Amino acid sequence: MKKFLLGVAVSALMAGSASAANIGVSMALFDDNFLTVLRNGMQDYGKTLDGVNLQVEDAQNDVAKQQSQIQNFIASKVDAIIVNPVDTDATAAMSKIAAEAGIPLVYVNREPVNVDQLPEKQAFVASNEVESGTLETKEVCRLLKGKGDIVVMMGELSNQAARQRTKDVHDVIATDECKGLKIVEEQTANWSRTQGADLMTNWLSAGLKFDAVVSNNDEMAIGAIQALKAAGRSMDSVVIGGVDATQDALAAMAAGDLDVTVFQNAAGQGRGAVDAALKLAKGEKVEAKVYVPFELVTPENLSKYQKSN
Numbered sequence: 001m002k003k004f005l006l007g008v009a010v011s012a013l014m015a016g017s018a019s020a021a022n023i024g025v026s027m028a029l030f031d032d033n034f035l036t037v038l039r040n041g042m043q044d045y046g047k048t049l050d051g052v053n054l055q056v057e058d059a060q061n062d063v064a065k066q067q068s069q070i071q072n073f074i075a076s077k078v079d080a081i082i083v084n085p086v087d088t089d090a091t092a093a094m095s096k097i098a099a100e101a102g103i104p105l106v107y108v109n110r111e112p113v114n115v116d117q118l119p120e121k122q123a124f125v126a127s128n129e130v131e132s133g134t135l136e137t138k139e140v141c142r143l144l145k146g147k148g149d150i151v152v153m154m155g156e157l158s159n160q161a162a163r164q165r166t167k168d169v170h171d172v173i174a175t176d177e178c179k180g181l182k183i184v185e186e187q188t189a190n191w192s193r194t195q196g197a198d199l200m201t202n203w204l205s206a207g208l209k210f211d212a213v214v215s216n217n218d219e220m221a222i223g224a225i226q227a228l229k230a231a232g233r234s235m236d237s238v239v240i241g242g243v244d245a246t247q248d249a250l251a252a253m254a255a256g257d258l259d260v261t262v263f264q265n266a267a268g269q270g271r272g273a274v275d276a277a278l279k280l281a282k283g284e285k286v287e288a289k290v291y292v293p294f295e296l297v298t299p300e301n302l303s304k305y306q307k308s309n
Helices: 008-014 033-047 063-075 088-101 129-143 160-173 193-205 218-230 247-254 266-281
Strands: 021-027 052-058 080-083 105-108 122-126 147-154 180-188 212-215 239-241 261-263 289-291 295-297
Touching: 021 033, 021 063, 021 266, 033 052, 033 218, 033 266, 052 266, 063 080, 063 088, 080 088, 080 266, 088 105, 088 122, 105 266, 122 266, 129 160, 129 212, 129 239, 129 261, 129 295, 147 160, 147 193, 147 218, 160 180, 193 218, 212 218, 218 239, 218 247, 247 261
Parallel strands: 021 052, 021 080, 080 105, 105 122, 122 289, 147 180, 147 212, 212 239
Antiparallel strands: 261 295
């Protein structure tokens, strides 16, 4: 069983990993606030390393396009590949072709389905999703004093993070402290602000009553806020939670609209992924899982995070 390595691993990886290398990077989607921070974190860090070149491609949320990008990276003989998976259930095939080509591969942010069976010279850099939805839901529970009706907005169900964050919600409300919470509706809005707004509008039109919105990410939470405001609902009458602590989310919290989010260090994950790729390219050992801790963000500690990502 490969070992888990917690937050301190990233700083350890960063030491002495720079060397001339070409790294192919396939991002699931450029048009996503959190993934943009992740991508910029990799690119900005790469610019500080002598001789390191990052070729970053947009898979446009298309699994076939992402697989083609990986094959193209292999054909161009890059030294390592970093993948932010479109579909975390499709990663076994990606691992296989990279392993057969002998090229190191690092998954970043989204947990591959084969994370516990990764071939040699492959690793996963992210944050532990068990923490994200748990921190969010526990804080929502605290704000509601352990009792109330909640709606859950899920991310793309093909994504491990969406499934795990949703499971976290169910696990928290099964505890003695939060068993007074009841999920009255649970649907996907695919990580999207627009779809989050549409879903909330549909719920409101159907006359759904709830005390809190627990969203798998900030974008959907912001969409929910927009729809609630458009419907004339006071933001003081509902608790809104998200995950990622994007700048837009922090602004929403400063405005008094968002009550809870969870800081996921996107830039830190990006730097960790680049360092892991460079180490593997040099034949050095890297732990199979490198975790950067999540942190709860509330109005009380908001100032600490407003310039963090």
